[in-house]
Amino acid sequence: MSAETRETSYREAVREAIRDALRRDPRVFLMGEDVGRYGGCYAVTKGLYDEFGPERIRDTPLSESGFTGAGIGAAMGGMRPIVEIMTVNFSLLALDQIVNNAATIRHMSGGQLNVPVVIRMACGAGRQLAAQHSHSLEAWYAHIPGIKVVAPATLEDARGMLWTALEDPDPVVIFEHVMLYNRTAQLASDAGPVSIEGAAVRRAGGDLTLITYGGSLYKTLEAAEALAGEGIAAEVIDLRSLRPLDDATIMASVARTHRALIVDEGWRSGSLAAEISARIMEQAFWELDAPVGRVCSAEVPIPYPKHLEDAALPQVEGIVAAAKAVTGR
């Protein structure tokens, strides 16, 4: 257990996960726009083209539906493709393939066919990329039966979820928040596959439960730290998996703290936060000492100027204020 650690960025952790998968299994290949010679629009795949060649680090034309569908077809044909879509906004051009094909084929074929494809995409705001490159549409995907949706927030998950997703017989969509790529921390040099199921308690506390995922995890942890300074012990749950949701971990925590606040970079209406809130109401209503709170993005396409982008997104101060409101302090 006492393996060596080294300073690693989230980007490097994802790259190492891809490299590891390519080495483990000759059926694995990566395809997407500018993943090869360019090195990936977020530089995630830098160097892999030279290492693995153009067959396995496959540059595609700007044809999201075409190459995502090709990934689904290749998965049915016995390969283990990793499809990279530059941002969740572009994935809308591939929604037909993901929703109508990847998610349905096992069911429509009466269980005869599997689609073991993995689709990675960047999501989220914070880089002043405005209204067509900054969205958090994870909830849309989490709505769809037939696919699994994960959001690695930590280096361990960025490093470890990919291989497990590739081994899964069903389609898995991985969301990588753009503000996480530059984040660095110590990562064990022998870090390897981790489960893609279940939420994780990232900080223990008895006064309220903060539930979040992906890019909002660190803001939420920071808020928990600030709350601790004011005598409020917040527990922080990182959902990790957005479909299926780990109800048990959420309800167990709420049963201890009796108060819950959900932090979600998606828009409030029809959000994951709304879904989780409803589940708490259904499953833990009598445990609650206060209504469930939510901190979500403002209902506006993400604006370009920094001050407006900041104002549109969940921020630490807002999380702290909402947490206090839930605790009645």
Add this chain to the structure above:
Amino acid sequence: MTDTKLHLNREHALHLLREMLRIRRFEERCAELYTEEKIRGFLHLYIGEEAIAVGVMQCLTPEDAVVATYREHGHALARGMPMTRMMAEMYGRQEGCSRGRGGSMHLFDAASRFYGGNAIVGGSLPLAVGLALADKMRGRQQVTACFFGEGAAAEGEFHESLNLAALWQLPVLFVCENNLYAMGTALERSESETHIFRKAQSYKVEAEAVNGMDVLAIEVAARRGVAAIRAGGGPRFLECQTYRFRAHSMFDAQLYRDKAEVEAWREKGPVLRFGHWLEETGMLDPAGRARIEAEIEAELATAVAFAEQGTWEPVEDLTRDVYTERLA
């Protein structure tokens, strides 16, 4: 390895006729069963277009893959899917080829590499590209035959898929079944270029137009295409000019076309024409024809009985096969 040449002996000629008739009679029975409310939902009949599926399937090996649309009964039958399991699927019985979950539009059979049964126009072309990509990357000498209507040519996925297949030189036989109407919209009312094969040529895919009512012409063209693909020549494209004799689906009142037009095409029908030709050449006599019809009727009777005796999947299994159930 399929033969590159068509060997037209009597046995093969009668096989082609029998295969087209199996589709014709199966679908005629399906239409009846629909009015009896045994079959529900959408029912898209292939009647008039049988020569295409039958002609192309002659050129494929069991290892090849087939991707079809929601008008796929003919392709499934010609691919060798048992009529019993197909009819049970039409009924929604759990003995059906997709365990009843798919119905008419979603026939699947992993064993014969029959990948649907896809009901989003254009949406299955990328799947065919991916199946072919897998074959190429694994070094397998297999072909993916991808059937679609001319309506798909208006979808972006058609263009994305042709480009990818050509760019990566993938072993796909694209088979466009141009029946002149995308549901009720005539080709010239929806496409600036009505020669679909020219669109394929613009992606540097070798493409040709074929008489889709002539099973022999289809087989000859498909054999040529499949041979070129197997030789590593990248994708090929066939535009098969055909006509749908029946309505688009059972809900279609056919307000968009003249009865005279339908009648004119019926006279060019693939079963009619080929049947006459076989009689003229002496390969088939009335007794022989009656024998074939009787065999098909018996097969159909067995299929209908199988579907009638089929069982409903228990409601407790409703959420089955959404995800793979894995043993802990």
